[in-house]
Amino acid sequence: MQDFWKSYKYRFIPWILMNLKREIREQSEHLRGLDVPKVKAELKDAIVTSLRSGKIRHGQIVVRKSAIPNCGNGVFSASAISKHSFVSLYPGTIYMPGDPLLIQSLGNSFIFRCSDGVLIDGNNKSLSNMIFKSIAGRLGPNSRNLSWLDLTNEIAMGQIINNGGSQKCNVAYQEIDFTESELRSTRFKLIPYVHFNTNISPYPFRMVAIYAIKDIEPGEELLSSYFSIDSS
Structure with a gap:
């Protein structure tokens, strides 16, 4: 139970709110001296390119047992990753403020909280899995990417990255919103997101990118700080 809480508390909204000052402090550390608009623009270009081709760079990252005790799987670099490079997306069902999420969130350590209150359920199992598949099915055949649910899609493995404090x-999260025109050239069947509420416009379309905040050597486990969320 203690090991579960160590991980789950970073997704537990009341605990996050109580530690908001720490979030701001840790965020500022890796942003110091960083040209955020430039990095964000480069990440946006990399995501669009990946959603056109269906891959980031084949063999860049892999999933295997984490080196952190009791953490299950983790994500490792299979090749060198340069600082500020796009690594992957944090996929899942997008919940806008006010959307019902209580039942899905119970015992769910994969709820990602964006800085503006938007939540992304990156759990690939149980009820979360069924909800994603159901919404994608209603959107039509090949409307969204389902391969992230079985951990076979390099573009969408961010939800498995463990917390390193x-x-x-060595990686951080960047919230990025896309306009309809920016996504027009992509293949929607490669997008690993659905909106829980399909009756509202999905635009601006929120995605959460994971990018390297330092050079990463082959074989290193990718580790984030669950507080390192850039919304600039």
Whole structure:
């Protein structure tokens, strides 16, 4: 139970709110001296390119047992990753503020909280899995990417990256919103997101990118700080 809480607390909204000052402090550390608009623009270009081709760079990252005790699977670099490079997306069902999420969130350590209150359920199992498949099915055949649910899609493995704390993290999250025109050239069947509420416009279309905050050597486990969310 103690090991579960160590991981789950970073997704537990009341605990996050109580530690908001720490979030701001840790965020500022890796942003110091960073040209955020430039990095964000480069990430946006990389995501669009990936959603056209269906891959980031074949063999860049792999899933295997984490080196952190009791953490299950983790994500590892299979080749060198340069600082500020796009690594993957944090996929899942997007919940806007006010959308019902209570039942899905119980015992769910894959709820990602964006800075503006938007939530992404990156759980690939149980009720979360069924909800994603149901919504994707209603949107039509090949409307969204389902391969992230069985952990076979390099573009969407961000939800498996473990927490290393601010001292050990080598990747960070970047919230990016896309306009309809920016996504027009992509293949929607490669997008690993659905909106829980399909009666509203999905635009601006929120995605959460994971990018390297330092050069990463082959074989390194990717570690984030669950507080390192850039919304600039």
